Amino acid sequence: MVKLGNLELGEQLLLLAPMEDVTDVSFRLLARELGADAVYTEFISSEAIIRAAAKSMKKLVTSPQERPVAIQIYGGDPAVMQEAARISEAAGPDFIDINCGCWVKNVVRHNAGAGLLKDPPRMERMVRAVVDAVKLPVTVKTRIGWDANSINILEIAPMLEQAGAQALTIHCRTRVQGHSGDADWSWIPRIKQVVSIPVFLNGDVKTPEDAERAFRETGADGVMIARAAIGNPFLFRQIKELRNTGSYMQPSLEERVRVCVRHLVHSCEIRGEKRGVFAFRKYYSGYFRGIPGSSRLRSDLMQITSLEAVVERIEHFGEHGAGEDATGNVSDLAMAA
Template sequence: MRIGPYHLSTPLILAPMAGVTDRPFRQLCRELGAGMAVSEMVSSNSLLWGSEKTRRRADHRGEDEPRSVQIMGADPQMMADAARFNVANGAQIIDINMGCPAKKVCNVQAGSALLRDEALVGRILNAVVGAVDVPVTLKIRTGWDRESRNGVEIARIAENAGIQALAIHGRTRADGYSGDAEYDTIAAIKSVLTIPVFANGDITTPEKARQVLDATGADAVMIGRAAQGRPWIFREMEHFLRTGERLPEPSLAEIRDILLGHLNNLYAFYGEYTGVRMARKHISWYSKGQRHGAAFRQAVNREDSAEQQRQMVDEFFNRLIADGEMAA
């Protein structure tokens, strides 16, 4: 599958997630089988571009191609400016956020709130596509609520504006993350488009990835929450899609090593103070479901030192490994 000049090595894409898909996590998911990883969303408000947070989000050093950056806003000219700013800082694909359901985003008429104004959607898409010479993609939901599902109309507007791929989270904004994803709606949208479509929502296993691709006709699946604490889900999905067989689960030793490598990259990227704090949620996700995980999380979340945090992770997994060997 291609997006403009870029060939995706697998039909598996890491979804943009605020506070999660930073450069260390994107690089890790790419190493473990994601064909593309989309950045956290960057505001179109130029007053924020000088902030440390935005500078980090615009840092793509060492990332594999294609480097996709998501922008968020509601003003066509500001969105065009944001697209130019991010391309100048290394973005090779610009992704437009019209899917975020968060209240603070919708309250400024951005994210999925834009789905209520199809004319404005068209103006934003035309402005961004016309502003840059890189591919522009779009992420949407199926509509604002179940009484106003207009995903098909938005998709047609997008393709006519020159959008080169469309990601669809199979829920309305009103649904949030509850209920089942609407794969039938994604299939209906795919049926009217010639550009690639990415199906998103509730894709948590290799078997589900296969089912969703078959049910929707989508060209790729986009994985979000299922990759939190399980970045190897991409290699599992890639192997299953290619062979129809399940890869064995990673060993505790491999999970430990992946997590320790992830922590080291977080400390290097953010510095110790912020890195330790960013690491806490990842440690929680990786340790979810492990024996004595709750007590471990309670203890490790009190640590402020990178060295101590790393040591506690190492000791926790080594104990699990030793206990497993004794049980065997």
């Protein structure tokens, strides 16, 4: 049983990864309903939190129905992180996650994110500062090292445990790799040998079979999924189905449409119609991947700006699928069928 403080999360956890501009509350709720055992907010700047920047304060909002949920924060200054952690705790998540893995230059050069991998004592001070500031469990998400010549996760992991981290998520790449190259899962069993807290595997879990293999080969306490879950919250259910029955079903077109529309409408409630419709474009390929006619659907949706028209177009696709002609009209053939 994976426990973070008093929080019992289960076994072989499936976690929805923090993703900027992706894992807002509308998506997190769906992921939880469809089988994720815990979800994470996108990363939130500690500097912005302590300034009470409006955009960041919105990101702190979670819903009771999505629990367990973590708020992920990042920054380079332990005192600022402490204050931000206190404010985040007051927003009512179940735990706080510290981002020590973001590879983006702008983050790294402020000694934040994966920049901390170059300065382990600073990383330790940061984690200790946050642990001391809050009552909630604190977890850390990081990478295996800065580059191929400085992989230091086997030194860093016990240090983070000592500093009070209650679980570690390891994106099995170096900072220099960014998102390229294969994630090297072989680090997970080695890390598990040097710590006694739960270790979650992240990187390249794309299918239910991948998840099964990740648990089997590494003994990870959980797998965290990012890109493969975008527009595909069904993946969490499929992984559990495969685990429990040995096989799994694809979601029907009707379900894809229903879940997508619900997600879109909620996204517009959060952001307002114009921004909500625009921001939603990143999800369509996930929702309709592999369905005949979906590339035309997607290119149509890129042109439409009103919520009503988008919903109409998606529902039309749901009713007629590939039986549409190039303009989205239903062909005589499909009508006759």
